[in-house]
Each structure stands twice: as structure tokens, then as C-alpha cells.
Amino acid sequence: MEAARRLQIDLIVASEQPSTFEQARPEGLVTLDFGRIDWSVQRARRVAASYPFQATLGLDDDTVVLATAIENALGRGRNPLEAVVAARDKHLQRTRLAGGSVQVPRYGVHTIGEHVDAVAASLSYPCVVKPVRLSASRGVIRADNPTQLLEAIIRVGAILKSTDDAGECADATLEYLVEEFVPGYEVALEGLLVGGELHVLALFDKPDPLDGPFFEESIYVTPSRHPVSEQTALIECARQAAAALGLREGPIHAELRFNEQGAWLIELAARPIGGRCSAVLRFGDGTISLEEIVLRHALGMSLPSLERERNAAAVMMIPVPGAGVLEEFTGVDDAKRVPGVEDVVITAHRGETLVPWPEGSRYPGFIFARGQTPEEVEHAVREAHHGLRFVLRPASP
């Protein structure tokens, strides 16, 4: 919203829960059902008839599908809907990419309730259980043997059945992938597709190994410190994946791995990095945000420099300190005083129940740092995190 203000763009904000101002401000607020695409497209058509708008932007996995459907229905779609749907659905994505030039893990798709004993016995280990439609690594579990696999499937089944977010399981899907675990280091790529051409906005190293058993994110650092030849291979992997999926325009966020076999695509989403984390990115002279670039591109405005600022930057998604109700947190002031730390944001509120991965998917806060080198900013976020204290009490059963 701040980027829109800076660009003097009027917004219509669509949300799944109605704003209490919607009736008073129908030109600025609308309620859509992210799980009911057709219904929401019709609703958007009616809104467009009364309050014409120039572009529709989705900012997370669910809304990007709906936004594309709306744009296509209004005759100005820039991505095929099936391409965006494939980017949203891990099974479809694997299907589209398997057999092509993009290296992806071998996988099988299963449904909760299905007998998988024979499958478990036939797999090679380690492997990863991954719900098809959940996001933020929720429900993603590594298994090193058949017993762990069966335990993981039971756990994932419970997560899927307890999912009360209709947007996440809109088709009541209980599907999950079992795929090979890809060893190696992981990176995240932030990019913008313009006319089918990938412009890399940032390549983030993830210095903490993501080897499981769960896959909660931790630190993102840019620029990457990996060898240029490996960065080039990773970028090429993302470019080919976006092309194979059929994406041509807009932001992408890809998770990739690299090992002695080269670059692997783990996932690619047709959206920008999550809202809070995007604050780590600045462009041009340091005053241009990722949101501004995405808005400008969506509206066909001239694009400023897509070159990231010269500084190194890091964000830490603060690990969930345990299961329980957050009573208090301390150390934020001291954390902000750590040299290089730009901001410490605790997004969890006192009284909020914190749920660790794999059942959870919400970080209690974020630490941002900026400095001369990747080493410096990585050290800054680690040191700032070291001084934070979270006091939890057991959650009521």
C-alpha cells in the first residue's frame, strides 16, 4: 500500500474476510472468495463495471491464481491461467517439468488414506513428504526410512485434515508428494518476467542447511557468495522452469538447490517473496521497493533500475522458539542496536499461540540487516537474534 501511495495509484483491496468499511467504501474494498475462482471472477467483473481498474495483482500463492483468472476474464491476461495454476500446485508443477531440461526431484503423488506400505518399501531414502497445496514449507517432512515415512504421512494427514484455511485446501485435496531428497545447498531467486525474459532481482543464499526433518526457513542473504558459475546455472534453471511452465510476465520466486549434479528446481511460484521479507530488497539508489517494481510492471509503467542496491542485505525469519502461548518477548531494543541491523519486527502478538513447523507456518518476527558484505549482514542478524528472548506458556489443550 505504501508503494501504491508513492506512485499515486488508487487501490481496490480484495480480501477474503470482509473489511468493515466495504459497504461505505465499495470503490476501495471488495470481498472475494479465493477458493471459488469462478464466483470471484464474476464479482470482479461487476466491480470493474462500476469502478474500472487497470490491473489485478495477487501477492500470495492463492491470490495470484485468482488475479490471473480475473485478468484473463477481462481480456488482458499476461500469463496463461494453467501456467499459474501449475506454479501453485506442486504436483502439476512436477508433472510439467518432469522429463524436460529442468532437473527436478523424482516424485510420486499419493492421497491421505491410501495404503503406502508397498510404496514405502520400494522407495530410496532419504525422501521428503510434501503436501501438494500448502505453502511456507508447512507439512514438509524428511524421512530417512520406511518407518519415518509412515510416521510423516500420518502427521501430514493430520495437518491437512486440520487445515481450516479454505484457501489452502480449496479442493479439499489430501494429496501429497513423496519425492527424493535433494542434498546440496539451497538458494532463493527473486525475479521479474518481462515478455518471457527473466530479470534476476536477487539471488539469496540460505546459509543454514535445510536438511530437515522439517524445512522452516531461516536466513536469506544477498548477494550470493556461491561461485559465479553455479549462480549462473541456478539462474538458468529458474529461467527454463518459468518458460516450461508457460509463465511470461510478472514476479517469480524460486527455491533451488545445487549439488554435484548441477542445479535443481525445488519449487517456483508466480508471485513475489512474502510481504515482510520483501523489505530486505531495495533497488536503484536504495529508495525503490520490490512492490514498486511489481506495481509498475503490472500497470505497464516505465520500469526503474532493476539493479539491486550495492549494499549486502539479510533477513532472518525468526525461528519459532517453541510451542505455546507467547507471554512476553525481550531484547528487541538491544537487537536493533547491533551494528548493521536495520530493523527487528516482532509480528507475533502477546497471547498468540506459536506453532513450530511442520504444523505451523508463521514466523514470530523478522530481523533485517544491511551492510557492506554478505558476511557482515549474516553475522548481524545472527547476533541480533542471539539476544532475543521469548517467554511462552503452555497452550490450553
Added chain:
Amino acid sequence: MASDIRITAEPVDAQRCKFLVDRPVYQGVRRFADRGEAAGSPLAEALFALPGVQELIVSGNLITVVKESPEAWQVAGKAVGAAIRQALSADAPPIADRPPATGAARVSDDELYERVSDLFEQQVNPMVARHGGRVELIDVQESIVMLRMSGGCQGCGMASVTLRQGIEGMLNQYLPEVKGIVDITDHTSGTNPYFASAKK
């Protein structure tokens, strides 16, 4: 001692940052639209002496600083913190009371306050109350509305939508003479937000 003064910075965006001080700074609300208005208020004078500072709003123990420079708050914030500590350590009151305004301007802000207050009580608050929220009008200075959110609005993941698409939109519609809106809420202290904040 200046070093005993605890200050928490909460950047809103690249231009605006809230500084929460561990002690009262000014009883009431005072907005400084430019350096000229700072005369007689040591804290405001010190802050306007910093490069790029454009506007200040002081309310209780909250100081909102607006700057035009692209400098990150990580850097700019340290100078702001030092200026706040120095001003609060001196004997003189850091913020002077607002001088009597010209008749026309005073009437205008006072009238606007009444109209905004009516709008809040009759329309805005009944709406946000449905989500357990409340919006309090703190002051109107030079046609800028200062407000504080509480209840379900404080720390809510949709607070900026409520502020910009809801409240600001209604002010634009019903009271176009309002020039701007400033939220002085400490959203980090919200304990019962209606919507959780973003996951990532």
C-alpha cells in the same frame, strides 16, 4: 542520564518512523510541519537540525519523525535517538505548548476536529467495532488528522488497509479539507489483533 533513556524505533516506511520513548515527552499532541515551528521546543529544534527531517509529531511518549532523505532508518535513527536523549536530559521542557494560532487557522482546526470527531463516532467506530476495534481522534493540526487505533485494530494485519482504504477514504469523501492522516498507534503492543500479520 541520557544513556538511561530507552527508545524503540518502529519504521513505518522509508520516510516515516515512530520512536517510542520510555517516559513522557509531551502531554498532549503537537505537530511541527517545518523547522520554523520548532523554535522554542528544544527537542523539535534538535530533530529539525538533522539532515532531511521534514515533519514531527509528538504525542505522549511517541515521536513520529518524517524525513525526505533516502538514508536508511538504521543510520538516521541513531542520530534521532541521540537528539531525543540529549533534549530529554536537559532541564528545559523538550516541547513547548503550541502558541496561540491565528484566528482563522485555529477555527479551522477546531472545526475540523469537531467534524472528524463526529465522523469517527457516528461512522468509523461503529464499523471497526464489528472487529473489536476502536479509532481515537487524538488531534487535528493544520488539517492533519492524528489518530490512534486500539482493540482489534492495534497490531492487526489489515490495519493499514483499514487506515488507508477505510478511514482515509471516508475522510476524503466527507471532509476533503483534511490534508492528511497520521496513525500514532504502537502496533507492536497490540494483544488482540483481529487479523494476524503476514506469514513471511
